[in-house]
Amino acid sequence: MVKKTFSLQKNVSRFIDNGQLRRNLRFSMDTMKQTRAALFSDKSEFETLRKLGQSIRQRSLDKLPELLVQLEEKCTANGIRVHWAETVDDANQIVLDVINQHGSSRLVKGKSMVSEEMHLNSFLADHGVDPIETDLGEFIIQLAGETPSHIIVPAIHKNKAEIADLFHKKIPDTPYTEEVEELNAIARKILRQKFFEAEIGISGVNMAVAETGTLCLVENEGNGRMCTTLPPVHIAVMGLEKVVEKLVDVPPLMRLLTGSATGQPITTYVNMITSPRKPGEKDGPREIHLIILDNKRSKILADPQLRQTLQCIRCGTCLSHCPVYTRIGGHAYGFVYPGPIGTILTPQIEGLKNTNDLINASSLCNACEEVCPVKIPIPDLIRRLRNESMSNKGSVEGAGTKRALSEMSAWKAWKLINRHAVLNRLSGKAAAAFGKQLKGIGPLKAWTSCRTLPKFARKSMLDLADENGVSDE
Amino acid sequence: MKRDYPEKPERVYYFGTCLVNMLYPEAGMAGISLIEREGVEVVFPRKQTCCGQPAYNSGFPEEARDVARHQLKQFGKNYPIIIPSGSCAGMMRHHYPKLFADSPEYQEMLRFSDRVFELTEFLVRVLQIRLEDKGEPVKITWHSSCHANREMGVIQDSKSLLRQLSNVELIELSREDECCGFGGTFSVKQPEISSAMVIDKVEDIRQTGTKKVISGDCGCLMNITGAIEYRNLDIAGQHIAEFLWERTHG
Numbered sequence: 001m002v003k004k005t006f007s008l009q010k011n012v013s014r015f016i017d018n019g020q021l022r023r024n025l026r027f028s029m030d031t032m033k034q035t036r037a038a039l040f041s042d043k044s045e046f047e048t049l050r051k052l053g054q055s056i057r058q059r060s061l062d063k064l065p066e067l068l069v070q071l072e073e074k075c076t077a078n079g080i081r082v083h084w085a086e087t088v089d090d091a092n093q094i095v096l097d098v099i100n101q102h103g104s105s106r107l108v109k110g111k112s113m114v115s116e117e118m119h120l121n122s123f124l125a126d127h128g129v130d131p132i133e134t135d136l137g138e139f140i141i142q143l144a145g146e147t148p149s150h151i152i153v154p155a156i157h158k159n160k161a162e163i164a165d166l167f168h169k170k171i172p173d174t175p176y177t178e179e180v181e182e183l184n185a186i187a188r189k190i191l192r193q194k195f196f197e198a199e200i201g202i203s204g205v206n207m208a209v210a211e212t213g214t215l216c217l218v219e220n221e222g223n224g225r226m227c228t229t230l231p232p233v234h235i236a237v238m239g240l241e242k243v244v245e246k247l248v249d250v251p252p253l254m255r256l257l258t259g260s261a262t263g264q265p266i267t268t269y270v271n272m273i274t275s276p277r278k279p280g281e282k283d284g285p286r287e288i289h290l291i292i293l294d295n296k297r298s299k300i301l302a303d304p305q306l307r308q309t310l311q312c313i314r315c316g317t318c319l320s321h322c323p324v325y326t327r328i329g330g331h332a333y334g335f336v337y338p339g340p341i342g343t344i345l346t347p348q349i350e351g352l353k354n355t356n357d358l359i360n361a362s363s364l365c366n367a368c369e370e371v372c373p374v375k376i377p378i379p380d381l382i383r384r385l386r387n388e389s390m391s392n393k394g395s396v397e398g399a400g401t402k403r404a405l406s407e408m409s410a411w412k413a414w415k416l417i418n419r420h421a422v423l424n425r426l427s428g429k430a431a432a433a434f435g436k437q438l439k440g441i442g443p444l445k446a447w448t449s450c451r452t453l454p455k456f457a458r459k460s461m462l463d464l465a466d467e468n469g470v471s472d473e
Numbered sequence: 474m475k476r477d478y479p480e481k482p483e484r485v486y487y488f489g490t491c492l493v494n495m496l497y498p499e500a501g502m503a504g505i506s507l508i509e510r511e512g513v514e515v516v517f518p519r520k521q522t523c524c525g526q527p528a529y530n531s532g533f534p535e536e537a538r539d540v541a542r543h544q545l546k547q548f549g550k551n552y553p554i555i556i557p558s559g560s561c562a563g564m565m566r567h568h569y570p571k572l573f574a575d576s577p578e579y580q581e582m583l584r585f586s587d588r589v590f591e592l593t594e595f596l597v598r599v600l601q602i603r604l605e606d607k608g609e610p611v612k613i614t615w616h617s618s619c620h621a622n623r624e625m626g627v628i629q630d631s632k633s634l635l636r637q638l639s640n641v642e643l644i645e646l647s648r649e650d651e652c653c654g655f656g657g658t659f660s661v662k663q664p665e666i667s668s669a670m671v672i673d674k675v676e677d678i679r680q681t682g683t684k685k686v687i688s689g690d691c692g693c694l695m696n697i698t699g700a701i702e703y704r705n706l707d708i709a710g711q712h713i714a715e716f717l718w719e720r721t722h723g
Contacts, residue, residue: 012666016665327669363652363656364657364659365619366619366623366624367652369623370623380571383529390533418543419539421519428494428495443661447664451696452699452703454496454695459498463498464502465502470515471517472516473516
């Protein structure tokens with residue numbers, strides 16, 4: 001679903017003055033940062049671990065084609081049916097076909113960002129099926145008719161009172177309460193019944209192990225286990241980059257994932273799904289379908305630098321640490337993946353034209369790179385995408401979309417001034433002389449919305465150095 | 474950022490940076506004075522211009538490369554290059570090699586980058602400077618520039634210099650390592666986010682109750698002091714070089 005009119009700038013204006021949102025985000029992100037920092041308190045140990053995580057992910061991507069073939073073989077041998085989807089439309093259709101084969105209408109769903117990428121819920125709704133989101137955060141935003149604003153904590157933009165109000169208004173016979181235990185109990189009671197009735201469970205996949213054909217799923221509420229064990233049919237959706245080579249690759253990545261995401265050494269539930277119910281077994285689904293989605297990922301893989309985007313394990317810690325995300329929240333990013341990872345991933349999936357000024361959603365402060373558990377050089381990739389947006393020779397879809405004569409000329413002039421010392425000195429003097437008169441124009445107007453104008457010195461450092469006889473050799 | 478530091482050299486180059494040149498020339502000169510007081514000669518090539526970071530961050534790598542080549546020519550001899558900015562130092566030390574990764578000039582850029590030091594890093598690690606505080610008792614706070622922190626890794630060096638001053642009490646910010654919202658062209662391309670960030674930064678500074686904020690980067694200082702003045706607060710911003718020089722000379 002391409003939002004043709006996306007403009008980060010416009011979205012920012014919508015969200016930035018929402019004080020409640022800012023306070024909710026600040027509080028929650030601080031908490032998430034603190035719990036993560038407490039777990040990874042030993043810096044050298046963390047550095048060692050994340051280098052390992054990076055190398056596992058890079059090796060997986062280097063061998064991706066063969067690992068995917070191996071994964072399909074192993075899964076198939078285990079009794080899991082594997083489906084390949086090049087586009088989100090393909091993936092949605094596969095889900096719908098499985099639903100139709102079984103004549104099912106009662107679906108429960110665990111948290112999955114790939115299903116968000118597919119806009120699966122609205123697709124299914126168009127076909128008369130309404131899956132129930134069972135992750136508490138997802139349950140809340142489904143009630144509110146919203147999309148996730150954070151990869152890990154989808155309803156983080158809402159506080160207790162907002163959720164209390166939502167439950168009171170949207171769930172019949174629900175008194176207003178801000179007691180967290182009571183709110184949990186309300187959701188739990190509804191979801192329990194849905195689990196019992198469900199005919200199909202849909203889940204995401206955190207990692208898929210090629211060596212064994214195992215789907216790994218981490219979660220804290222038990223809803224993921226319910227979705228993948230109670231209904232007779234389980235459909236798992238994953239992006240094709242989520243494969244790892246060996247079972248031994250899982251523990252370090254898992255530690256990095258849960259530690260970065262929620263500051264937990266391990267999640268409350270760790271599901272390792274290797275086959276449907278076998279003869280003689282008393283529980284588990286009778287059918288498992290694995291849908292492996294490309295949606296531009298193979299194109300990203302083909303570029304040695306941009307490929308690093310696919311190392312991502314979706315821990316969301318780059319969001320929590322991002323000063324931009326903390327000010328505007330996930331919805332301002334306009335597409336499925338917000339924050340720094342969204343800033344690099346979304347333009348590669350949706351194209352640079354459709355994502356417009358999204359690549360400007362960064363001050364390049366490097367906080368994301370500093371915490372990324374698999375060492376994705378996010379600021380470098382943002383720069384690369386900015387280069388692509390300005391270049392006719394770029395390889396990313398929509399390359400050159402930001403080429404505007406005014407900006408191109410401005411940088412050509414900048415180059416000229418900075419390659420010729422005499423010009424440079426003159427331009428400095430001009431700025432000192434005329435700076436104040438430029439207040440209402442272009443960039444300076446933006447600057448002076450909350451700041452006074454920079455004060456150009458009467459004598460530049462070059463002048464002072466001359467006067468003081470500093471050596472020029 | 475672990476690196477090997479050279480012995481104290483006889484002579485160094487000084488790269489003033491364009492912001493220092495135009496807006497904070499006294500800070501630039503103070504940096505030179507601090508180095509020269511330690512018996513090291515400072516060469517300040519007059520044809521130097523900008524490190525190229527604005528173009529590099531805005532999608533214009535070719536323009537950035539041309540400007541980087543211009544600096545290379547001005548700093549041709551094998552002296553250390555000292556820079557009173559973590560951001561410009563980060564550009565010249567870490568990003569120049571990336572800019573020229575696929576070019577025959579790569580090795581030359583690598584040798585150039587290896588000579589780049591941020592000012593406080595150089596004062597502490599190479600000159601092992603000892604400061605005698607001659608100023609009145611004062612309380613200050615400190616803002617870490619993102620690139621001094623995360624690219625150059627020199628924040629502890631900067632703060633150790635402040636701590637050498639016996640009459641200076643450093644009161645730390647609650648979010649010392651959070652970006653002030655400058656980000657070069659970010660501040661004008663995303664003015665609302667940038668404003669929200671700098672307003673939070675100023676509030677954090679105000680909460681310390683100090684009347685002076687010190688930083689090692691003039692981009693941050695220009696942003697922060699601009700927002701302070703806009704609110705008519707009685708807080709001054711100053712570059713660390715100027716502050717150190719003022720307190721220790723004469």
